[in-house]
Amino acid sequence: MLLLIPFILAYIIGVPIMILSPLIIIVMGFVNGFSTIVFGEILESIKGLIMGSFLAILGYYIGNHLLDFL
Numbered sequence: 001m002l003l004l005i006p007f008i009l010a011y012i013i014g015v016p017i018m019i020l021s022p023l024i025i026i027v028m029g030f031v032n033g034f035s036t037i038v039f040g041e042i043l044e045s046i047k048g049l050i051m052g053s054f055l056a057i058l059g060y061y062i063g064n065h066l067l068d069f070l
Contacts, residue, residue, distance in 0.1 A: 011059065014055075015055050018049065018051055019049060021048035021052070022048075025037060025045045
């Protein structure tokens with residue numbers, strides 16, 4: 001169980017940041033100007049949103065079945 005703690009901590013920190021990445025891009029646009037945002041950053045934020053949502057749903061079902069198992 002002790003070996004899983006770094007992975008669980010990375011999951012808890014990473015998934016909300018991935019889901020909020022489009023909001024971070026919008027804030028960056030207001031602070032630095034929207035002309036500084038390139039198309040690659042938009043694609044990365046969309047990828048982060050999709051992967052973060054997928055990992056959140058996957059984590060929900062893993063946690064749900066883990067609680068049923070215990």
